[in-house]
Amino acid sequence: xxxxxxxxxxxxxxxxxxxxxxxxxxxxxxxxxxxxxxxxxxxxxxxxxxxxxxxxxxxxxxxxxxxxxxxxxxxxxxxxxxxxxxxxxxxxxxxxxxxxxxxxxxxxxxxxxxxxxxxxxxxxxxxxxxxxxxxxxxxxxxxxxxxxxxxxxxxxxxxxxxx
Amino acid sequence: xxxxxxxxxxxxxxxxxxxxxxxxxxxxxxxxxxxxxxxxxxxxxxxxxxxxxxxxxxxxxxxxxxxxxxxxxxxxxxxxxxxxxxxxxxxxxxxxxxxxxxxxxxxxxxxxxxxxxxxxxxxxxxxxxxxxxxxxxxxxxxxxxxxxxxxxxxxxxxxxxxxxxxxxxxxxxxxxxxxxxxxxxxxxxxxxxxxxxxxxxxxxxxxxxxxxxxxxxxxxxxxxxxxxxxxxxxxxxxxxxxxxxxxxxxxxxxxxxxxxxxxxxxxxxxxxxxxxxxxxxxxxxxxxxxxxxxxxxxxxxxxxxxxxxxxxxxxxxxxxxxxxxxxxxxxxxxxxxxxxxxxxxxxxxxxxxxxxxxxxxxxxxxxxxxxxxxxxxxxxxxxxxxxxxxxxxxxxxxxxxxxxxxxxxxxxxxxxxxxxxxxxxxxxxxxxxxxxxxxxxxxxxxxxxxxxxxxxxxxxxxxxxxxxxxxxxxxxxxxxxxxxxxxxxxxxxxxxxxxxxxxxxxxxxxxxxxxxxxxxxxxxxxxxxxxxxxxxxxxxxxxxxxxxxxxxxxxxxxxxxxxx
Ligand code: SF4
Ligand code: FES
Ligand code: FES
Numbered sequence: 001x002x003x004x005x006x007x008x009x010x011x012x013x014x015x016x017x018x019x020x021x022x023x024x025x026x027x028x029x030x031x032x033x034x035x036x037x038x039x040x041x042x043x044x045x046x047x048x049x050x051x052x053x054x055x056x057x058x059x060x061x062x063x064x065x066x067x068x069x070x071x072x073x074x075x076x077x078x079x080x081x082x083x084x085x086x087x088x089x090x091x092x093x094x095x096x097x098x099x100x101x102x103x104x105x106x107x108x109x110x111x112x113x114x115x116x117x118x119x120x121x122x123x124x125x126x127x128x129x130x131x132x133x134x135x136x137x138x139x140x141x142x143x144x145x146x147x148x149x150x151x152x153x154x155x156x157x158x159x160x161x162x163x
Numbered sequence: 164x165x166x167x168x169x170x171x172x173x174x175x176x177x178x179x180x181x182x183x184x185x186x187x188x189x190x191x192x193x194x195x196x197x198x199x200x201x202x203x204x205x206x207x208x209x210x211x212x213x214x215x216x217x218x219x220x221x222x223x224x225x226x227x228x229x230x231x232x233x234x235x236x237x238x239x240x241x242x243x244x245x246x247x248x249x250x251x252x253x254x255x256x257x258x259x260x261x262x263x264x265x266x267x268x269x270x271x272x273x274x275x276x277x278x279x280x281x282x283x284x285x286x287x288x289x290x291x292x293x294x295x296x297x298x299x300x301x302x303x304x305x306x307x308x309x310x311x312x313x314x315x316x317x318x319x320x321x322x323x324x325x326x327x328x329x330x331x332x333x334x335x336x337x338x339x340x341x342x343x344x345x346x347x348x349x350x351x352x353x354x355x356x357x358x359x360x361x362x363x364x365x366x367x368x369x370x371x372x373x374x375x376x377x378x379x380x381x382x383x384x385x386x387x388x389x390x391x392x393x394x395x396x397x398x399x400x401x402x403x404x405x406x407x408x409x410x411x412x413x414x415x416x417x418x419x420x421x422x423x424x425x426x427x428x429x430x431x432x433x434x435x436x437x438x439x440x441x442x443x444x445x446x447x448x449x450x451x452x453x454x455x456x457x458x459x460x461x462x463x464x465x466x467x468x469x470x471x472x473x474x475x476x477x478x479x480x481x482x483x484x485x486x487x488x489x490x491x492x493x494x495x496x497x498x499x500x501x502x503x504x505x506x507x508x509x510x511x512x513x514x515x516x517x518x519x520x521x522x523x524x525x526x527x528x529x530x531x532x533x534x535x536x537x538x539x540x541x542x543x544x545x546x547x548x549x550x551x552x553x554x555x556x557x558x559x560x561x562x563x564x565x566x567x568x569x570x571x572x573x574x575x576x577x578x579x580x581x582x583x584x585x586x587x588x589x590x591x592x593x594x595x596x597x598x599x600x601x602x603x604x605x606x607x608x609x610x611x612x613x614x615x616x617x618x619x620x621x622x623x624x625x626x627x628x629x630x631x632x633x634x635x636x637x638x639x640x641x642x643x644x645x646x647x648x649x650x651x652x653x654x655x656x657x658x659x660x661x662x663x664x665x666x667x668x669x670x671x672x673x674x675x676x677x678x679x680x681x682x683x684x685x686x687x688x689x690x691x692x693x694x695x696x697x698x699x700x701x702x703x704x705x706x707x708x709x710x711x712x713x714x715x716x717x718x719x720x721x722x723x724x725x726x727x
Contacts, residue, residue, distance in 0.1 A: 041375065041376075054352075054358040054359070054374070055374045055377075056358060056359055056360065056361035056372075056373075056374040056377075057358070057361065059361060059363065059372075059374055059375075060361040060362055060363060063363035063364050063365075064363075064364070064365050
């Protein structure tokens with residue numbers, strides 16, 4: 001496992017917060033996912049060894065929480081809310097719009113590697129749906145037009161980066 | 164077993180009946196003592212308590228005391244102390260005996276709880292009992308009969324889960340039948356020390372899985388099949404072979420090692436279908452190794468000896484016995500006897516009698532293996548202690564028959580009586596075997612039977628009755644599960660008749676008739692009768708052998724003498 005020294009340091013530090021090592025499974029998973037974008041099999045086994053557990057114990061946690069990803073995602077992670085309020089306000093159309101923009105399907109990495117779109121449960125912004133989260137930022141009232149604008153912005157940033 | 168001291172007993176009241184139980188007893192066990200069944204799935208007496216199935220919900224109450232005066236509050240109607248019943252049910256498996264604890268298991272609330280749990284368990288259950296191996300010994304089936312609605316209110320699509328996952332070489336998983344009790348997970352972790360099973364995903368998608376890339380292949384994996392309350396885990400070997408209600412159960416002993424795991428042999432019309440552990444809290448709890456479950460296959464093995472041979476020709480047993488006696492008598496005092504640590508106590512006793520009648524030295528063959536610290540010990544003979552107790556041997560056996568080999572080379576031994584031991588496997592060379600005349604009593608063909616002048620066929624442990632003495636000096640009996648092959652007489656009869664033929668005393672030819680002689684002659688077995696050996700075995704006094712250095716290490720319920 002190739003983790004940055006800072007991550008390793010934070011991992012060692014966070015373990016000390018708990019009376020038993022096992023309790024540090026969740027924070028460790030978050031730290032690893034933050035750095036690597038997803039939780040690989042290798043990461044599961046590394047965390048298990050680190051916390052003196054068996055890999056199955058960590059694997060159970062990874063599969064229990066939808067926030068942990070077992071596959072790599074695109075550079076940006078777009079989460080479109082699919083729950084009732086947002087759905088009534090056009091969440092499905094929003095999601096399709098993003099898919100069209102990036103020529104991809106939910107769950108997959110877009111061909112340019114830029115994004116992964118996911119249709120997720122309630123993002124806790126039900127009054128201002130359709131709600132969308134791009135990485136850690138919440139976007140409200142994302143109709144198709146706003147979805148196109150957000151997509152354009154992502155593409156522009158990508159172009160700027162590759163220049 | 165010593166009775167717990169009176170002070171350790173706590174009186175609890177279950178459905179209005181009082182019972183005194185040791186501290187720490189949970190309510191499922193306490194109710195069991197009263198003959199009250201509290202249905203449960205996840206609870207298992209030999210595993211940690213998980214409390215996740217909720218089938219065991221009961222009503223709980225405590226004796227009422229006035230908070231201010233700490234005086235008991237009396238119920239004027241009954242004149243007894245009042246009970247404060249809690250409004251919500253509790254799980255019996257995680258409720259331990261406490262002074263004044265009251266439990267109700269037969270109220271409408273409890274019944275409703277059970278029905279509710281059953282309804283949820285059944286919504287995603289495939290209801291494929293007609294093709295399920297667990298049918299007949301399935302807790303879900305039993306509980307559905309008692310607490311099922313009889314019809315389903317579930318009109319949605321049932322979940323689909325993997326139906327045929329090989330968790331390992333011997334265990335098959337049907338995830339749709341799993342009730343997520345986690346017994347198999349806890350067993351693997353706590354007893355087999357092989358933590359590879361777990362639940363992935365969530366809610367009704369929860370799925371029992373082995374960690375990707377790992378397998379449930381430890382030598383205890385089949386115990387998960389035994390404790391799975393439903394048909395989710397089944398044995399690859401037993402699967403689809405036989406309906407369990409057709410099978411006869413016979414108590415037996417695992418012959419793999421000196422642990423003496425208690426087993427049940429399941430057979431029908433003379434054919435064995437499976438072997439499962441039999442609970443003995445002093446020996447093997449409710450577990451047994453996978454390797455011991457395969458042993459019934461030796462009964463119908465290709466190389467099974469089914470007829471007597473004399474001088475290479477098939478012969479009647481009488482003729483073979485006469486030929487054997489002739490050989491033994493004509494060899495004067497150049498006979499040696501090789502007995503076996505796999506023979507029963509009774510057979511070893513007769514073997515010793517034979518050696519005495521022939522004035523022959525006797526050995527048994529030591530059989531060392533690796534101990535796993537659970538239920539397989541380093542002594543792979545089930546009855547080394549029996550050979551000591553019966554006086555067949557005085558010292559612990561070595562793995563090789565070195566002394567015998569030397570005696571043969573020196574020409575001091577010209578005839579060998581081998582009881583259930585392959586002399587070649589025990590270190591005699593082909594040349595040494597060729598130098599002597601061999602009388603072989605055994606179950607299967609091998610180099611010794613091939614070299615023998617007389618071959619007397621014998622029975623496997625499943626076809627005869629007898630007793631072994633395990634590493635704890637516990638005398639444990641096994642009884643006939645299936646008849647032996649046609650024409651093969653009982654080993655005790657064969658040995659007893661050979662004994663008479665060589666001029667020895669006439670002794671009993673069955674375990675029951677022989678035991679009086681054992682009891683009379685062997686101090687450790689004085690006052691023991693075969694019928695009187697209890698199912699859980701009989702601990703013998705091991706002091707006379709305290710000076711011997713037995714090789715076994717610690718295992719479940721066993722500490723070597725040196726370490727204590
Ligand atoms: S497979 Fe059987 S023992 Fe294991 S969790 Fe499922 S129901 Fe329980
Ligand atoms: S329903 Fe979309 S944020 Fe809650
Ligand atoms: S047996 Fe008590 S909760 Fe399962």
